[in-house]
Amino acid sequence: MADTFINNPSFFKLDATLKKLRNYWQKMFDSRQMDITVDQWLLVENLYKHKKTTHNELARNTSKDITTISRIIELLVKKGLVKREADTYDRRKIYLQLTPDGTEKYKAVKPLVHEMRKTGWKSLTEADYAELTRILDTIYNNIPTKV
Amino acid sequence: MADTFINNPSFFKLDATLKKLRNYWQKMFDSRQMDITVDQWLLVENLYKHKKTTHNELARNTSKDITTISRIIELLVKKGLVKREADTYDRRKIYLQLTPDGTEKYKAVKPLVHEMRKTGWKSLTEADYAELTRILDTIYNNIPTKV
DNA sequence: TAGCAACAGTTGTTATAGCAACTATTTTGC
DNA sequence: GCAAAATAGTTGCTATAACAACTGTTGCTA
Structure with missing residues (x-):
């Protein structure tokens, strides 16, 4: 049977x-003693770019569940890479930022x-990147948020 | 800064x-009382197609770790959807197949x-599917297996 | 302004992901 | 033929994913 989007998962x-990308990244991190996981890295990168943000914003920026953010941040705080700071005006909010070690x-x-x-991305072009982006965005937008 | 494959994760x-696909699938399964997870489904589908197979083959066919297969199969056996059968000639091997309930x-x-x-896949074409396949396969093959 | 909804975040539970270490077999190499 | 290596699968551990239920705070409104 032909390999189409209908019969192929x-x-x-x-x-x-x-998975292959994630494993490659993790093995590279491990072999260079970076002492960090791929998802922890994604949060550190995001915190570097945004300087000061909240759990909720991180969740939106990284497509992760807020409970997952909460637990990864807990690990990063334990590692001394991130510090929490309470908002003065809204005591529900906690601002997160990199420590000097985090930077x-x-x-x-x-x-x-x-x-x-x-x-x-070796041997692929920016046009390929645009194609991939277009197709994935289309699929993303095709999926109903509510069922 | 332009959104290219270098600066964009x-x-x-x-x-x-x-994630959005997986969540959509799971919510649909739940709302229809299918009583199955997405990954359990992937194994059931694979077992339906191959009739009789081993943990190792399932792992290769689904890009999953063999330990993950082992645990998902355990759940499927408990649910009565899969049964294990020892190989007569190689006592290390266990054949897996769907039960009538599994079918x-x-x-x-x-x-x-x-x-x-x-x-x-709505509003996308088979040509788009071919493009996606080509790009993902290229990336897949670009990634070193050993670091 | 009292009560309640909405919001920010945490914790409990179950499932998937993957490495390391383990048991139990089978195959290989000398 | 026998020790070593390879193979099949399981178990322990840590991390990510997501839903439900929870605490505490703030905003809305009758």
Whole structure:
């Protein structure tokens, strides 16, 4: 039978590619003693870019559940990479930002990440990137939020 | 800054799309009382197609870790959807196959899955599917297995 | 302004992901 | 033929994912 989007598990290839990427990143982090996981890195990168943010914003920016953010942040705080700061005006809110160690970590890991992105995209073009973006965005928007 | 594959998290969009797909599938399964998870479904589907297979083969076919397969199969056996059968010649091997209930489950869920694939792919063409496949395969093959 | 809804975040539970270490077999190499 | 290596699968552990239920705070409104 022909391999079409109907008979082929629609997210099987997505899943396989993502897993291989994630494993590659993690193994590279481990072999360079970066002492960080892929998802912890994603939060550190986001906190570096936004300087000061909340759990909710992080969740939106990273497509992660807020409970997942809560637990990853807990690990990052324990590692001394992130510090929490209560909002003066809204006592429900907690601002998160990198500590100096967190900023160091970002700078240590960043070049490796840059290299890995180039490796993954080797022999592909910016046009391919645009195609991938278009198709994934279309699928994303095709999916109902409510069932 | 322009959104290119270098500055944009290379798997962020993959991750976001896959999560939304997975959540959509799971919510549909739940709302139809299918009593199954997405990954359990993937194994059931694979077992339906291959009739009789081993943990190792399932792991290869689904891009899952063999430990993950082992645990999902344990749940499926408890649910009565899969049965284990020892190999007569190689006592390390265990063959897995759907029980009659497992086959029923496959037939009950299958039409829903078919619908969801159409929904996700709505307004996209087979050419788009080929493009997506080409790009993801290229990325997949770009990633070193050893670091 | 009292009561309630909405919001920010945490904790409990179950499932998937993957590494390391383990048991139990089978195959290989000398 | 026998020890070592390879193979099949399980178990322990830590991390991520997501739903439900919870605490505490703020905003809304009758």
